[in-house]
Amino acid sequence: MNKIKKFIMPVSALTILSASLAIACTNQSNPSDPINDTRDLKTKATETLNDWTGKLTVAYETNWKPALDLAISKLPEAMQNRIQLIPIDTEQSVNYIQNTVYNSALTSADVFASPLDRFQGLVERNIVTVIPENYLSNYSQQRDSVKIQDKYYAYPLNTESVIAYYNKDVYANGISDIKDEIANPIDKKFAFQAANLWHGSTLFNGLFKTINNDDLTKATNFWATWDAQNKVSAPFITNEKVQARVKEIYDYYDRLRKGNNEKYKQIANSKMQREKVIIESLADNSISLTIEGPPILPRLVGFVLKQNDSNPAKAVEILNKLSAQKLPKYNGEQMLHFKAGWGYALNRVSLANASGSDKAKATDGKLAFANYFTQILTSKEISSAWITNAGKISAADDATREVDVKVLKIEDPQDPRKTIDLTKFIAQSGFENAIKNLYSGVVKAVLEQTNENINQPKWPTAEGYWKAWDDHGLIKSDYADSNAFLEAFKANVKTQVDEANRPK
Numbered sequence: 296m297n298k299i300k301k302f303i304m305p306v307s308a309l310t311i312l313s314a315s316l317a318i319a320c321t322n323q324s325n326p327s328d329p330i331n332d333t334r335d336l337k338t339k340a341t342e343t344l345n346d347w348t349g350k351l352t353v354a355y356e357t358n359w360k361p362a363l364d365l366a367i368s369k370l371p372e373a374m375q376n377r378i379q380l381i382p383i384d385t386e387q388s389v390n391y392i393q394n395t396v397y398n399s400a401l402t403s404a405d406v407f408a409s410p411l412d413r414f415q416g417l418v419e420r421n422i423v424t425v426i427p428e429n430y431l432s433n434y435s436q437q438r439d440s441v442k443i444q445d446k447y448y449a450y451p452l453n454t455e456s457v458i459a460y461y462n463k464d465v466y467a468n469g470i471s472d473i474k475d476e477i478a479n480p481i482d483k484k485f486a487f488q489a490a491n492l493w494h495g496s497t498l499f500n501g502l503f504k505t506i507n508n509d510d511l512t513k514a515t516n517f518w519a520t521w522d523a524q525n526k527v528s529a530p531f532i533t534n535e536k537v538q539a540r541v542k543e544i545y546d547y548y549d550r551l552r553k554g555n556n557e558k559y560k561q562i563a564n565s566k567m568q569r570e571k572v573i574i575e576s577l578a579d580n581s582i583s584l585t586i587e588g589p590p591i592l593p594r595l596v597g598f599v600l601k602q603n604d605s606n607p608a609k610a611v612e613i614l615n616k617l618s619a620q621k622l623p624k625y626n627g628e629q630m631l632h633f634k635a636g637w638g639y640a641l642n643r644v645s646l647a648n649a650s651g652s653d654k655a656k657a658t659d660g661k662l663a664f665a666n667y668f669t670q671i672l673t674s675k676e677i678s679s680a681w682i683t684n685a686g687k688i689s690a691a692d693d694a695t696r697e698v699d700v701k702v703l704k705i706e707d708p709q710d711p712r713k714t715i716d717l718t719k720f721i722a723q724s725g726f727e728n729a730i731k732n733l734y735s736g737v738v739k740a741v742l743e744q745t746n747e748n749i750n751q752p753k754w755p756t757a758e759g760y761w762k763a764w765d766d767h768g769l770i771k772s773d774y775a776d777s778n779a780f781l782e783a784f785k786a787n788v789k790t791q792v793d794e795a796n797r798p799k
Contacts, residue, residue, distance in 0.1 A: 336430065340667035341371065343660030347651040350379040351664055353672075354404035358385045358593055358706050362680040366672040378668065385594070385711055386570070389413060396422060400644035405661070406669055408639050411440055412493070414448055416757035417640065423448045424643035430666055433674065437690035441638045449638025450673040451690035453681065456632045456748055457494055457588045458740040459623055460595075463616050465583040472624040476584060477547045481554040484583040486562050486576070488569045489544050490769035492761050493633075494586055497622055500631035500749050502540055503531065511749050514631075518760075519752040527755045527795045532788050541784060542777035548769055549777070558582075566765065574598055575708070578613070586622070589737050592686035596730065597705045600715050607723035614729035619737045621744040632744060633751045636690060639669050688738055698734040700727045755795035763787035 334342070355363050360382075367378050381404045383391050388408050396403045400422045409417060417423045426447040431438040437451040461470055465484070470476075476485035489495040500514060507513035517531045531537045552563040558576050562569045574591050576582040578598035596614070603610035622630035646665060651657025671677070678689030683698045700721065707713040720726050754760070763784060774780040 336663065336667040336670060337371075339663040340374070340660075343656065343663050344374065344377070346653065346660035347649045347657040347664075349650055350377050351406065351661065351668060352379045352381050352404045352645075353668070354381040354383055354388075354391060354407040356383050356385045356388055356408075356685070357711055358704075359681075359685045361684045361702055361704055362677050363672070365680045366668065366677050369671050369676060370668065374664070374668075377664065385706065386590070392417070396642070400642060401648060403642055403645060405642050405645050405665055406639060406672075407642065408452060408637055409449070411449075411636050411638060412633070412751060412759070413757075414441070414443065414638070414640075415754065418443055418448055419757055422642060422644055423640040424646065424662070426450065426641070426666070430670060433670075433692050434690055435692055437636065440634065440636055440690070449640040450669045452637040452639050452673050453687035453690050454741065454745055455588055455590075455635045455637065455688065456741050456744040457497060457586050458619050458621055458737065458744050460577055460585050460587055460591075460617065460619050460737075462577075462580055462583040463618050464580075469618070469620045470584060470623045472627065473584075473630075474626045477543065477625065480547060480550050481556055481559060484581070485585070486551060486559050486573060486582050487586040488562065488573065489548055490563070490566070490569070490765050492759065492764040495544060495764065495769070497586060497630045497632050498540060498544055498625060499531070499537070500633070501625070501628045502536060504631060504749065505628055506534065506536060515750045515752050519754055521753060527792055529755070529788050529792050532785050538781055538785075541781050545769060545774075545777040545780045556581075571708075577617070578602060580613075580616075589686040589688060589741055592734060592737055593684060593705055594708060596733075597708045597715060600705060600717075600720060601708050607720045607726070610720060611723055611725045611729050614733055615725070617733055619733075619740045621740050621747070629747070632748045634745060634748045635751075637687065639673055641665050641669065682734065682738070686737070688741055696735075696738045698731055700730055703730070755791050758791070760788060760791065763791060 353363065360380075363380055367375050370378070389410065391403075391407065392409055392413055396407065397416070397420065400420075414423070426441070426449065428438070428447060431441075431447055431450065434451045437454060438447060440454075441447050441449040441451055459470055473485065476483040480486060487494055489498065503514040503517040504511065507517060517534075518529070519527050520530055521527050548563050551559040554560070558572050558581050561572045565572075570587075570591075573582060573585050573587065574594050575598050577585055578595055579602055595617070599613050599617075600610050603613065622632065624630060641662070646662050647658055649657040649661035651660070673689070673691060675689060675691040675694040678691055678694035679697065679699045680702060681687040681689050682696055683700075683703050688694075688696055703717060705715045705717065707715050769780070774783065
């Protein structure tokens with residue numbers, strides 16, 4: 296039966312990375328105005344340290360801990376005990392934003408990380424503070440990624456794109472086109488989370504570019520076009536080529552769902568488990584090809600080591616078989632992702648509630664310290680720790696993008712509260728080179744792909760089309776066929792566009 300699911304989408308995630316984008320957001324001001332303050336951040340943070348009491352709370356994912364520890368060690372000794380770290384489980388930052396920051400910004404961390412595609416929701420809710428441009432002088436290549444209208448809302452942390460990971464035993468020279476893999480995913484051992492539109496968009500963006508005669512701006516706006524009256528439309532959904540592509544992706548997922556491979560069924564049916572299963576399967580060659588981002592690197596290594604705990608030589612052998620490249624083509628058409636990354640933002644609401652004998656001075660002092668520490672945290676001096684332990688390629692100018700095996704810490708994939716003892720693996724001949732080759736291959740692929748990717752649009756609501764595609768769409772198994780899914784997706788997109796255009 297053709298099921299069309301109506302849904303109401305909360306204002307939350309997707310943003311734009313382009314400096315030229317206009318977003319209708321609430322005007323805000325910082326707790327204080329540092330623009331006219333001629334003191335450098337370190338001086339101001341030092342001179343105002345005693346104007347506020349308590350600690351600056353900083354949220355982080357647990358596998359980022361080495362980077363946070365290194366950043367704290369770069370602070371003057373008198374400041375180091377003024378930081379309180381707030382741990383979040385690995386890969387749970389978005390949940391932290393949606394379930395904690397959105398619901399209780401006042402009691403959330405003063406400083407927290409966010410994917411750039413979530414900033415639209417944070418800005419619309421007036422949660423994040425504006426960062427003066429002069430504080431971002433060390434991010435000349437990436438600072439526009441955190442710019443909305445004419446203001447900056449974070450310190451750029453990294454640049455990111457999904458890329459192709461593959462097993463060299465199967466793809467000795469990489470992969471040029473995934474037409475056969477889409478048609479025969481089980482035989483080809485190709486699985487990726489296409490139901491997550493962040494990944495699935497790679498099968499649309501190149502098509503949008505082709506439809507719009509290679510105009511990247513028009514390709515971006517094909518997702519969502521805004522007129523002079525601030526009304527939005529979704530041109531892509533009525534295009535016959537796009538509708539055919541929607542059905543192709545549904546059929547690809549249906550092949551995963553209806554095959555006899557239980558892991559592939561999990562990828563198709565379980566939103567909570569699909570990424571974990573993909574990484575684990577890439578590690579044991581149950582999957583030979585997937586599309587993922589650089590943050591999977593530490594966990595991928597963790598699965599390889601855990602699966603070969605008693606045989607370090609085998610672990611090195613498997614690591615040497617794993618490689619990465621920029622996205623391949625699909626049926627002759629280059630796949631493209633969105634320009635992406637993360638930023639560390641300052642919580643305007645909590646920082647405005649700083650404690651001290653003089654409220655204004657306390658707020659000003661804590662804000663200065665927050666800016667100073669976050670600038671250190673995202674600086675080139677911490678960049679090696681970010682790529683090594685979090686798979687994040689620093690956005691800072693002149694950053695190091697090489698892994699440092701000496702400071703590598705890998706979480707136990709079966710118990711993230713523990714780390715794997717790397718002693719026997721580091722002692723194994725070839726281990727360090729295998730790690731460096733894998734990481735450098737990923738960095739190269741991401742930087743190459745980023746140069747080709749398109750900007751994200753201003754979405755109809757901050758949620759983007761994520762729920763229309765995933766939660767209320769591709770992850771479901773109760774559509775009769777791809778035509779039924781297409782009709783449901785079209786209806787859900789229309790619901791979202793109508794919501795955006797409803798008089799406020």
